[in-house]
Amino acid sequence: MPTHLSDTELSDPRLLLNTLHRLRQAILDEGMATYARWRPTIDRPPFRISALNLAYYLALRGRDLRPIQTALMPWGLSSLGRIESRVMPNLDAVIATLSDIAGDGSAAHPRLSLFFRGERLLRRQTEEVFGPPPPNRRGHIMVTMPSEAAADYSLVRDLLARGMNVMRINCAHDGPDAWAAMIENLRRAEAETRRRARVAMDLGGPKIRTTQVLAPDGERLKVGDRFRLTCDKPQADKHFPFQTSCTLPEICRQVKVGAAVWVDDGKLGAQVEAIHPEGLTLRVTHARLKGEWLRPEKGLNFPDTDLSLPALTDKDLQDLDFVAKHANIVHYSFVQEVEDIVMLQRALAERMTRLDRIALVAKIETQRAVRNLPELIVQAAGKQPFGVMIARGDLAVEIGYQRLAEMQEQILWLCEAAHVPVIWATQVLEQLVKKGRPSRAEMTDAAMAERAECVMLNKGPYIREAVTILDDVLQRMQAHQSKKTAQLRALRSWQSM
Numbered sequence: 001m002p003t004h005l006s007d008t009e010l011s012d013p014r015l016l017l018n019t020l021h022r023l024r025q026a027i028l029d030e031g032m033a034t035y036a037r038w039r040p041t042i043d044r045p046p047f048r049i050s051a052l053n054l055a056y057y058l059a060l061r062g063r064d065l066r067p068i069q070t071a072l073m074p075w076g077l078s079s080l081g082r083i084e085s086r087v088m089p090n091l092d093a094v095i096a097t098l099s100d101i102a103g104d105g106s107a108a109h110p111r112l113s114l115f116f117r118g119e120r121l122l123r124r125q126t127e128e129v130f131g132p133p134p135p136n137r138r139g140h141i142m143v144t145m146p147s148e149a150a151a152d153y154s155l156v157r158d159l160l161a162r163g164m165n166v167m168r169i170n171c172a173h174d175g176p177d178a179w180a181a182m183i184e185n186l187r188r189a190e191a192e193t194r195r196r197a198r199v200a201m202d203l204g205g206p207k208i209r210t211t212q213v214l215a216p217d218g219e220r221l222k223v224g225d226r227f228r229l230t231c232d233k234p235q236a237d238k239h240f241p242f243q244t245s246c247t248l249p250e251i252c253r254q255v256k257v258g259a260a261v262w263v264d265d266g267k268l269g270a271q272v273e274a275i276h277p278e279g280l281t282l283r284v285t286h287a288r289l290k291g292e293w294l295r296p297e298k299g300l301n302f303p304d305t306d307l308s309l310p311a312l313t314d315k316d317l318q319d320l321d322f323v324a325k326h327a328n329i330v331h332y333s334f335v336q337e338v339e340d341i342v343m344l345q346r347a348l349a350e351r352m353t354r355l356d357r358i359a360l361v362a363k364i365e366t367q368r369a370v371r372n373l374p375e376l377i378v379q380a381a382g383k384q385p386f387g388v389m390i391a392r393g394d395l396a397v398e399i400g401y402q403r404l405a406e407m408q409e410q411i412l413w414l415c416e417a418a419h420v421p422v423i424w425a426t427q428v429l430e431q432l433v434k435k436g437r438p439s440r441a442e443m444t445d446a447a448m449a450e451r452a453e454c455v456m457l458n459k460g461p462y463i464r465e466a467v468t469i470l471d472d473v474l475q476r477m478q479a480h481q482s483k484k485t486a487q488l489r490a491l492r493s494w495q496s497m
Contacts, residue, residue, distance in 0.1 A: 011074075013075065013098055013101045013102040014102045014104070016068075016071050016072070016075075016098060017095065017098050017099060017102050017104065019068065019071075020068070020091070020094065020095050020098065021095065023063075023068070023091070024088075024091050024092075024095065026059070027056055027059045027060050027087070027088075027091070028056075028088070030055075030059035030062075031052065031055040031056035031058075031059045031087075032052075032055070034055035034058065034059065035051060035052045035055040038051050038055065038378045038382075039051075041378060041379060041382050042378065042382035043382055043383055044356070044381070044382060044383065044384070046121065046124070047381050047382055049117070049121060049419075050118075050121055050125075050381070050418050050419040050420070051378055051381075051382065051418070053085070053086070053087055053088075053118060053417055053418070053419070054374060054377065054378070054414070054417045054418040056087035056088055057083075057084060057087050057413075057414070057417035058374060058417075060083070060087055061413075065080055068080065069081065072094065072098075075097075075098065075101060077094050077097060077098060079093075079094060080094070081484065082483075082484050082485050084118075084413050084416040084417045084483070084484070085118025085119055085121075085122060085416050085417065085419060085483075086114075086115055086116070086117065086118040086119075087417070088110075089110040089114045089115045089117075089118075090115070092107070092108075092109070092110045093109060093110055093115065095107050096108060096109040096110075097109070118416075118419055121419040122416065122419040122420075122421065122453075125381075125385065125386070125387075125419050125420060125421055126140075126387075126421040126453045126454075128359065128385035129329060129359040129361070129385045129386070129387045129421050129453075130142075130165060130166055130198055130329075130359075130387070130421065130453065130454055131165060131166070131196060131197070131198045131328075132196075134163065134165060136471075136475055137471070137474045137475045137478055138450075138453075138474075138478050138482075139449075139450055139452065139453060139454060139455060139474045139478070140165040140166055140453060140454040140455070141163050141164055141165050141166070141454070141455055141457065141467060141470055141471065141474070142164075142165065142166035142167075142168050142200065142423065142425075142454050142455065142456040142457070143159050143164045143166070143167065143168060143456075143457050143459075143463060143467060144168045144170060144456065144457065144458045144459045145167060145168060145169050145170075145182050145459065146459040146460075146463075147173060147174050147178065149182045149185065150174065150177075150178040150179075150181035150182050150185070151181065152185075153185045153188060153189070155464075156182065156185040156186055156188075156189050157185075157188075157189040157192060157193065158464050159463065159464065159467055160186065160189045160190065160193050160195050160197055161189075161193050161195065162464060162467040162468045162471065163467050163468065163470070163471035164197055164467055165197050165198065165454075166197055166198045166199075166200050166329070166454065167182065167183070167186050167197050167198070167199050167200065168200045168201075168202065168331075168456065169182055169183075169199065169200070169201045169202065169327075170201075170202045170204075171201055171202055171203055171204050171315075171316075171319045171323070172202065172204035172207065176322050179201070179322060179326070180322075180326070183199055183326055186199065198328040198329055199326060199327050199328050199329070200327065200328065200329035200330075200331055200361070201319075201322075201323045201326075201327040201329070201330055201331065202331040202333065202363075203312070203316040203319060203320070203323070203330065203331065203332060203333055204313065204315060204316060204319075204333060205311055205312075205313065205316060205332070205333030205334035206248060206309040206310060206311070206313055206333075206334055207247070207299065207333065207334070208246055208247055208248050208251060208299065208300040208301075208302075209246065209247045209296075209297055209298060209299055209300060210244040210245070210246055210263065210294070210295065210296050210297065210298045210300060211244070211245045211246055211247055211296055211297075212233060212234055212244065212245045212296060213234070213243070213244045213294050213295060213296050214234045214236065214241070214242065214243040214244070215241065215242050215243075215293075215294045216241050216242075219241075219242075219291075220287075220290065220291025220292055220293055220294075221242055221268060221284050221287060221291055221292050221293075221294055222284060222287055222289075222290075222291040222292075223284050223285065223286065223287050224283065224284060225242065225283070225284045225291075226240065226242075226273065226281060226282065226283050226284070227240065227242035227243060227244070227270070227281075227282055227284070227294060228240040228242070228243045228244075228278075228279050228280065228281055228282070229243075229244060229245075229246060229252065229261070229279050229280040229282055229300075230243055230244070230245045230249075230278055230279035231245075231249040231252045231277075231278060231279045232245065232249065232278070232279075233245060235278075240281075242294050244294055244296070246300055248309065250309075251300075251302065251305075251307060251309075252275070252279055252280055254302075254305055254307055254308065255272055255275070255280065255302060255304075255305045256272065256275075256304075256305070257272050257273070257274065257275060258271060258272060258304075259271070259272045259302060259304040259305050260272075260285075260302070260303055260304045261280075261282055261300065261301070261302055262286075262300070262301040262302075262303065262397045263292075263294070263298055263299070263300055263301075264292070264295070264298040264299060265299060265393050265394075265397060266286075266301070266396065266397040266401070267287075267288075267292050268284065268286065268287055268292040268294070269284070269285045269286025269287070270282035270283060270284050270285055270286075271283055271285050299394070301394060301397040301398055303367065303397065303398045303399070303400075306368060309334070310343075311332065311333070311334050311335055311336065311337075311340035311343060311344070312340075312343050312344060312347065317347060320347055320348065320351060321351065323358075324348060324351035324352050324358065325351075327358060328358065328359060329358065329359040329360075329361055329387075330344070330348070330358055330359070330360055330361070331361045331363055331389065332344055332360060332361065332362050332363060333363050333365070333391075334363070334365065334366070335362040335363060335364070335369055335376060336366055336368040336369050336372065337368070337372060337376075338372065338375050338376060338379045340376075341360075341362070341376055341379045341380050342379065344360065345360075345379075345380075345383055345384070348360075355383055355384045356383070356384045356385065358384065358385075359384065359385035359386065359387065360380050360384055360385070360386050360387075361386070361387040361388065361389050361423065362376055362380060362386070362387075362388055362389070363389045363391045363425075364388055364389065364390055364391060364395060364411060365391035365393075365394035365395050365398065366394070366395070366398050367398055367399055370395075370399070370407060370411070373388075373411065373414055374414065374418075377414075377415070377418045377420055378418075381418065381420055386420055387420060387421040387422065387423060387453070387454070388411065388415050388420055388421075388422050388423070389422075389423040389425050389456070390408055390411055390412075390422060390423065390424060390425060390426075390452075391425055391426060392404060392408065392425060392426035392427065393426040393427065395407065412451060412452065412483075413484075416483055421452075421453035421454060422452040422453055422454070423452060423453070423454040423455070423456050424449040424451075424452035424454070424455045424456065425455075425456040426456075426458075427442070427458070428442070428445065428446055428449060428455055428456060428457055428458075428470070429442055429443075429446050429457060429466045429469065429470060430442060430458065430460075432462060432465065432466045432469065433457060433458060433459070433460030433461075433462055433463055433466045434460040434461065434462070435462070436461070436462045436465065438469070443473070446469075446470055446473050446474075447473055447476075447477045449474070450473075450474050450477040450478055450481055451481060451482075451483050451484070455470060455474065457470065
């Protein structure tokens, strides 16, 4: 693909048409080769169309299309930027119109049914995962249940009445009795409000957290300080007053000197300075001026290390016994490889007569998961209803905060190409949920979340108010935006000026 086009190529539609024909043939050849490799793993016939479109999209986006976009603009054909759900029909439509302009007229326009088939497939897959859309908006709202939802029926009823479409239960907290009580409260609320909601349950996965902590009273870790991550129980040591153990001590054997380690969703950053039989010596590289507390039960991230950890833990397998009976959706944490998807699907098949009766949502939270996303999609969606959660908390720490926005966009595009719904998750309206008043920035974030098929809210004392506000924001924004496409609703804000 040329890095630029000459003035002659920009002004001559016949030359541009030849370029597009060559592009189309290359995309067709590469896409079909990729699809042929995927085809044996796909059991669900509707997803075959989606997988083929995804294969075409990967071939297309492996090229720099900006010169062609610029060349098409003077002809009113700059539509390649919204090609995700319909790669070949979109290319064919551009080629057919440019052929008419060039006086060739030999290319046929794609049928409308083919052109908009991708949107229909995405709507169908969204409904299979999250249920029918609410009558007043396209997007679904998912709400994480606090422990009190097991006993407080009014909380569940209010959330459902205000717009919750999916109840999320985190298996890392509470237990089967509490989960059953939450679901019972939801069923009772459905009968009272005549609204419906799906039940999604999060498997905890091999989440690495600090456990026991030794730290001097009232002291915090600051940049330049050293602390120890121990393989066993921390032992008092005057050289290392700050120490912590972790939930998966085997990681001490997988990291290398110089590797980055982040604690508590990136609040504390460190680098491995030395490796000893008793653990790792870490030097703090990132902290506030006043320092950071070293506390138990805080997440640990190792973005420079490809951790070899099973995505399904023994606890996850125990929790699956409940999930397979009661959930509509299972959220899969720490997914990184196709083998992880296969492992969960086998475990579900042992507990269910039909795999397609439960939807699978892969939480994308590591660099490896991002790299393998196309293969993860094909393996999962080829067998059962499937969605993707952009787990922005862990993902930001793993890939770097400066790359999060870019990667979030790319995940949205890739999933749209596969007609797979996306959950926009982590810290949506966080200040509103926890403190009762949203920040300006998080209101903008909530508005942009309309481009996903589902938006997740975490628990907090003002969760009722957050659902009401998010419901209103999503309704307003769907009139202005659909995925990447601006909706040109009449603007009346300035008519009285």
